[in-house]
Amino acid sequence: KAGVTQTPRYLIKTRGQQVTLSCSPISGHRSVSWYQQTPGQGLQFLFEYFSETQRNKGNFPGRFSGRQFSNSRSEMNVSTLELGDSALYLCASSLDPGTYEQYFGPGTRLTVT
Amino acid sequence: QKEVEQNSGPLSVPEGAIASLNCTYSDRGSQSFFWYRQYSGKSPELIMSIYSNGDKEDGRFTAQLNKASQYVSLLIRDSQPSDSATYLCACGGYSTLTFGKGTMLLVSP
Numbered sequence: 001k002a003g004v005t006q007t008p009r010y011l012i013k014t015r016g017q018q019v020t021l022s023c024s025p026i027s028g029h030r031s032v033s034w035y036q037q038t039p040g041q042g043l044q045f046l047f048e049y050f051s052e053t054q055r056n057k058g059n060f061p062g063r064f065s066g067r068q069f070s071n072s073r074s075e076m077n078v079s080t081l082e083l084g085d086s087a088l089y090l091c092a093s094s095l096d097p098g099t100y101e102q103y104f105g106p107g108t109r110l111t112v113t
Numbered sequence: 114q115k116e117v118e119q120n121s122g123p124l125s126v127p128e129g130a131i132a133s134l135n136c137t138y139s140d141r142g143s144q145s146f147f148w149y150r151q152y153s154g155k156s157p158e159l160i161m162s163i164y165s166n167g168d169k170e171d172g173r174f175t176a177q178l179n180k181a182s183q184y185v186s187l188l189i190r191d192s193q194p195s196d197s198a199t200y201l202c203a204c205g206g207y208s209t210l211t212f213g214k215g216t217m218l219l220v221s222p
Contacts, residue, residue, distance in 0.1 A: 033209070042214035043157070043201065056209050090156055101147065102210060104156040 002027065004093050004105035012111045018079040021108045025072050025093030031055075032074040033102060034066060037088040046089075049074050050097040078110075086112045115140040117204050119213035127221055132189040134216050136202030139183070146178055148187045149201040151215065157201055161187060192220045 005024045013019050025032050034046040045058035049068035066076040072093075078085055088109050092102035116139040126132045134148075145164050149157035163169045163176040163185070175188040185204070189196055199215040 035212075043212040045209050045211070048209060058209070088156075098205070100145070101159055101162050103159060104149075107156045 004091055004103055006089075006091050006105040006108050008108060009106060010109045010111075012113060013081050014113055015081055015083060017081050018077060019081060019110060020075055020077045021089055021091075021110075023074045023076075023091030023093075023105060025074070025091075026103060029093035029095055029103075030072050031094045031097040031100075032068055032072065033092045033094070034074070034076050035090045035092065036060075037090055037107075038086075043090070046076065048097060055097050081112045083112050086110060115143075115204075115206075115211045117202055117211050117213035119200075119202055119216045121214060122217040123219045124216055125219045125221065126192050128192060128194060130192050130220075132192045132196065132218055132220070134187040134189075134200050134202075134218065136185045136187075136204075136213055137183055138185065138202075138204040138211070140204065140206055140211070141180075141183065142206040143180075143183075143204040145205045145210075146176070146185045147203040147205075147210070148174075148176060148185075149203060149212075150196075151199045151201060153198075189218075192218075194220045194222050196220050 031050045033048040048056045068074045088107045090107045091105045094100045094102045148161040151157045161176040177186045201215045202213040203210045
């Protein structure tokens with residue numbers, strides 16, 4: 001069974017631009033969660049999607065948004081990029097929502113200059 | 114504010130020794146507990162999950178949970194240099210997972 005895939009793997013953007021990241025969960029997994037990982041803050045929860053609905057949202061500004069499609073694939077968008085948005089963005093999928101075992105994709109490394 | 118605390122390390126052990134990694138959590142409502150291994154430059158990999166008090170063994174790994182003390186641990190027996198990585202503890206209640214910042218483990222040959 002294929003794992004979680006994320007595209008693109010690396011991205012360089014300029015302050016003020018926007019970016020869209022994509023995540024395809026493990027086949028059969030219906031829940032997708034997004035995390036931001038930085039050396040100083042560790043793994044921080046962004047949001048969780050299930051059945052095309054956002055179930056939970058972390059403490060991030062409204063510039064961070066996401067969505068989930070009917071095939072469980074998910075995208076997240078960051079608008080008006082700031083230097084502090086440079087991070088590894090990780091997507092994790094699980095069978096069902098809540099806190100069942102989550103499996104991470106390889107991540108998207110975003111650098112904002 | 115749900116918190117998961119881990120010693121950042123590094124924890125250095127010689128090859129063949131037992132590595133003991135610890136984690137405490139603040140949310141008494143936490144029901145599920147996980148250990149992830151993250152190699153430098155890679156994403157976290159789930160290695161253990163535990164849901165009830167006591168020990169759970171899987172190969173060289175043993176997870177221990179004590180809900181009364183709000184304490185989770187991971188023992189790695191016969192540590193190998195390939196075990197050198199950062200180990201993340203994660204705890205969850207009925208909503209999201211909260212991750213600790215991880216403990217770096219270094220296993221020297």
